[in-house]
Amino acid sequence: MYMVKYTIQRLVYMLMVFLIITLMCFVLIRMLPLPALPPNDPHTEIIALRREALGYNKPYLEQFWIFIKNVFTGFNWGVSEQLYIGRQVWDVFLEKLPATMIVNLYSILWTIPIGIGLGILAALMKNTWVDYTISTLTMVVISVPSFVYAFLIQYIFCFKLRWFPFVMNGGTDYFTWSMFLSMIPAVLSLSFGVIAGFCRTTRAELTEVLTSEFMLLARTKGLTKAQATVRHALRNCFVVIVPGIFGEFIGILGGSLIIERIFSIPGVGALTLNAINARDYNVFMLSTCFYTAIGLMAGLVVDISYGFIDPRIRMGSKK
């Protein structure tokens, strides 16, 4: 019951926060001056007419009301005004989302087991050369931004070794071998940091749990080290790791601007930035609202997930 009440409460708060963030973004993006009209250019009057027709000369709050009304009554995000003139921004967004999601999904699918696996290995072999090697590499990898790996991977695997194409293939056949191959450099670039992150978290948590007294009790009950680790230690340290996995999945949707740029991935990462630069208000607002909603939802899911992972945690309970 606590959970239901807590969830409803959080959903109401979420809606309020969503509206506040949306309003702030709406006003702020519109406060950016539109590109100056070129002096003595006859096209000026057309641009001025277009701006008038798009309602840019109306008060901000009136524009915001129209925007919110269209979104909530017809899920209408409007048309692109600068980047994809005349196209529904929702269509444009959906067109971009798969490439970002797939690249990040591939990255997640192999980074989680590897990251956690390395973390477990380091924890189990704590203070051995294996642990030192993994920990040191983890520190190095975490300290270097992903675009550095991107350039290294592109240079080594695409240019020198010629194992992969330089950029992601064109088209939307995302599940062909050729397309998969072309995504590997981007997937690798995104992966190093994530692997290191999971590895570090897992090692830290597991190391702590392994030294707990209940682990000693488990061993004295006759469990083998492997049994005690899998049944008791890992389960406990997952309270911290699983929310991290959720967070990474949220990151899937966000994409990486720089990785998309280096590997020419036609994803959503660049779309938001381009929308700001071009003052394409509707594209920007859709991106912003989408990520705001996802972020808020993720926070809720993570909080609720604690209760499922560890029954001792009861969100919303005052006891």
Next chain:
Amino acid sequence: MKKFRKPLALLLALAMTLALLAGCGGSNNGQTDDSQTNNGSQTNNGQTDDTTPADEGGEEVEQLTGESGKYTYRSYTGTIAVNWNPHDYEDNTASDTMSYIIDSLYAFNFDDELHPTDVLNPEVDDDYEPYGGYVILPAMAADYPTDITEQVKAEHPEWIPADATEGYAWSIPLREDLYFDTGYHITAETYVEGAKRLLDPKMQNYRSTDVYANPWGIVGAEAYFKQGSTNYHDNGDEGIAFADMTKADDGQYFYNDMPVYIPLDVEMTWLGGTLRDTVDSYGADYFVLDHWEELVALADEEGLIPCTDDNLALLATVTTGNPAWGETEADLPNYVVYAEQMPDGIDFSTVGIYAADEYTLVEVLGASRTGFSLYYSGIQDTLLLVEPDVYDSCIKQDEAGNYYSTYCTSAETSPSYGPYSMTEYQTEKMMHFSKNDKWYGYTEDTYHVYKDPTDGQTYHMYQTTDVDIQQISEMTTAKQMFLTGQLSDYSMQPDDYDQYGFSDYLYASPGATVFFFLLTGDLDGLQTREAAADFDQAAYDLETIAVPSFRQAIGVSFDKQAYCDDVAPSYTPGYGIFGDTIIVDPASCTFYRDTPQAKQVLADFYSVDLASYNNDLDAAVDAITGYDPDTAKELYAQAFQDALDAGYITDTDGDGICDQTINIEWGVVGSLSDARQKQIAWLNDHWLEAVKGTPFEGKVGIVASKTIWDNATWADGIKSGQIDMMLAGWSGSTMDPYGLLQAYTWPSYSYAVNWYDTTKDMMTLNLNGEDITLSVYDWAEAVNGTIVTDTNGVNRVFGENESDPETRTTILAAVEGKILQTYTYLPFINDGSKALLSQQMYYVVDDYNPVMARGGIQYMRYNYDDAQWADYVNEQVAEHGMLQY
């Protein structure tokens, strides 16, 4: 042993990291392979290639593959076009895309042996050399147009002035074998239908203004496009005095029965926005706001304030009270508009474009247009033609009632009537074009053939069978792809010049803009800054930059070529305010800088002693470098004395060295980027070198402005003495240096407006044996076709239609000389770009022509087809690791 485990593990981790990084080194960069020549095989048609994994020596590597008989041009761009609708496109990425899928009625060709003459140059000169220029030939037209001005005037006297005899109405015969790749047959009616859609009032097409905003636009087009609307005429452009307006009983001004308003929300081109936005943006820094709200309260729902004397007085308190804005009541007419109510219900038959028969198109222009200008900017056919069925299916309406078109935003909505069809398109990713088999140009054999100057053989144009363009934002990615044969060109970056600066495959393309040192001359502004409390006048000086000899010295203090080599390798030295690519007579492709008048200007400006070159002007001008350290030192000595006399600087100890450091505030626009810092550092180093041994030794320095200026304000910074110096340039049409001249002579544009008045500087020229005296401003106006009155009261005009190219060139050069002599604009560098071209193909000419470039895709020839190229690349990459350029 146990104690060594930790260090060993760290070493292992370090070794693994280093191993990863070590893979980055050891390339074969820098080696050239002279065995590759531009003489290769030519075969037939082809298709795209792709990179696919293949076995080589048991190892999976990406092998380049290609199809025999295909010739694919693979290029890249930082931004791929999203809308190339001929009615609505807005940028160059769109026009680049359109160039593959459209054609034109008349087109430019190199003047090769097969086409040595055209309608503009019907005679072959004695000194004719193939590929020296260009010719204009009928392409989609069946022949050159016929002037039917008299005939149309008789039928439609409302379209053509009674005294006009030629150049207003043109009959254009069309080929009968024109088709879109959808199969739609193109006739004269298709052009008319295209014009109707372009000018459709409900669409508000961006390009509609192109066919009516010029005096020579299609007659009736503007009235049709704007029907039912209120047209606000910006008096900043019109320049009508209040004395020429009438006043109604309520005091509101009227012009030709049209009410005059002070608009708050009408975009005014001279202002670069609306009055409300401008005042809101600059506020009390530039305006006096005491009565602003009172003025705003008078506006109606549309932001219009009736123009009355009382309301003008209120406006005057806002715009004339602040010296920073610097205006007087004489400027008030610029702030008003007069409202013209456009009639509604206008039929398209009132627009001057119609089909005389199935294959004859008639265009009626608002002004006479003949010769080069008719073909270059008069007919404008490429703006009109769209595939009506696809076009109509692409029109959408949003919930607010606005209309949009998705025509030419995808491969499916991009019908082609050009040499290629768009076969694939993905936003922000790629586009692919393949041969359009329905294009007439692949079958007819008169226009689309040429004689190759390299081997003397006759070829059909468009050997390229496919064009593949990818969006690649990172230059390192593009470079690596180019070096592995996956791209056909690569734009050089500054770091590449050491390695590829002398490559046989490097092509330079000069731009049309000369960047000059822009020096402020606003003594009032400089003195105001010096008077600031925190300015140390004993240690620093600002006023000296206004001393003419000092400005002159700066002009010869820097080695322009060295700057290009060190800082901007793709640029070349600039010597005049017009660059090397500016064409002064398009009909004969005469480059301005090649004319004797233009050469004399440079000889005068750089004080070249012709006698030392045996009075050979060409040799004298060729020897100009714009860098003369000895003269610079003399001028600095002179400037020291001048500044001392003027009381700008002191020499209290009498050692002949300036007490103050001449601090030059450099105008930084946007941000102080690394490139800008490098630029300033170079200039500082070389300037200090130039003043060695002069009274300014160690006493000059450029500092980055504390204020970061933006595009809307930096010009005011220069004009008002807030910025001392910066590098700037005017870009303009290569074909129209006369129009660009006005950027230097119009007070509203001139950076020197506060210290050089073009309307008062009189200049006498002897033209055709007659001395004519006009102000510099009027000379520039006259050469642009405006009637002006000389000092003898005689009306003069030297526009394109009234004067010969020789006379106009003389005027252009004289005004350029006058502008240079102000030492406000010190020419420094000419923009340009350099790119490597793949060994797979070659250009038919090496020399760059601003109109034809190097022939583009239509003249491009291939050394290898795609299959041969793939073999060659795989072999070279296996051997050298990359292609050798």
